[in-house]
Amino acid sequence: MEVLGIDIGSYGIKGATVDTQQGKILSDRISTPPLEDTTPHKVLAQIHQVVRKEFQWNGPVGCAFPAAVSKGIVLSGKRINDSWVDANAEQLFAEITDNPVSVINDTDATGLAEIYFGAGKHQTGSTIVLTVGAEIGSSLFIGQQLVPNTELGLIEIQGQTVEKHASNETREKGGFPKKTWASRLQVVLEHFEKIFHPDLFIIGGEISRKTNKIFPFIKINTPFKPTSFQNDASIVGAAMVAAQKKKEGVLFGQ
Numbered sequence: 001m002e003v004l005g006i007d008i009g010s011y012g013i014k015g016a017t018v019d020t021q022q023g024k025i026l027s028d029r030i031s032t033p034p035l036e037d038t039t040p041h042k043v044l045a046q047i048h049q050v051v052r053k054e055f056q057w058n059g060p061v062g063c064a065f066p067a068a069v070s071k072g073i074v075l076s077g078k079r080i081n082d083s084w085v086d087a088n089a090e091q092l093f094a095e096i097t098d099n100p101v102s103v104i105n106d107t108d109a110t111g112l113a114e115i116y117f118g119a120g121k122h123q124t125g126s127t128i129v130l131t132v133g134a135e136i137g138s139s140l141f142i143g144q145q146l147v148p149n150t151e152l153g154l155i156e157i158q159g160q161t162v163e164k165h166a167s168n169e170t171r172e173k174g175g176f177p178k179k180t181w182a183s184r185l186q187v188v189l190e191h192f193e194k195i196f197h198p199d200l201f202i203i204g205g206e207i208s209r210k211t212n213k214i215f216p217f218i219k220i221n222t223p224f225k226p227t228s229f230q231n232d233a234s235i236v237g238a239a240m241v242a243a244q245k246k247k248e249g250v251l252f253g254q
Helices: 040-054 089-097 106-117 162-166 168-174 178-196 211-217 230-248
Strands: 002-009 012-019 061-065 101-105 126-132 136-142 145-147 200-205 224-226
Touching (some): 002 040, 002 106, 040 089, 061 089, 061 106, 061 230, 089 101, 106 126, 106 230, 136 162, 162 168, 162 178, 200 230
Parallel strands (some): 061 101
16 A cells, blocks of 8 residues: 655654555655744644645555654653643644544654564564664564553663663763763663563664664674664654554554
């Protein structure tokens, strides 16, 4: 099925059409400037511009959203304007685009793409997917089954949250060399090993462009891989969710 996948983040809104049966990007990617204002009316205006004006799209849309989401309802405002909390994002996006829209947490979308088509394909046991960027997002899988809306980046370690300890934003603000950043990430991964005992870590986000310079410094017991889709994973995963909902009327993990 061909679906339009949309990813919303502080960097802006980006989208592409996706073949959801093969997990492949079909079109050129279209993106907006960074979102300085993430209030609903500003985001909705940009979504309308991308879906209706740029893509001139008519059909199912999958949207990766930077917050915990359940059945279309936004549960948290930690990474987006607080006025989104309790809003029905699916309904709002559907109304502004005049298309059926499915909404999922952005790192859950990343995880779905990687588990079904990427670095976690055929993986059994438990897998933790981490996106290391301005924050640290997470998704958790048992086999191919998503445990939705985990927020592992908010777990505290050494008196601060995981994302404050090891995000790319923290690296930039602290001016840390890559080896120091790797050591901070290692502390995080070791902490998750003790809590979850995963069979695999898949790591992406901003770090996906630097894995050959960071990964050699990380020494942990659990196997870890870079994301296969890099920053396209959330677009692919969001499109997969829309295709699944159209086919079966349900979302992954719900």
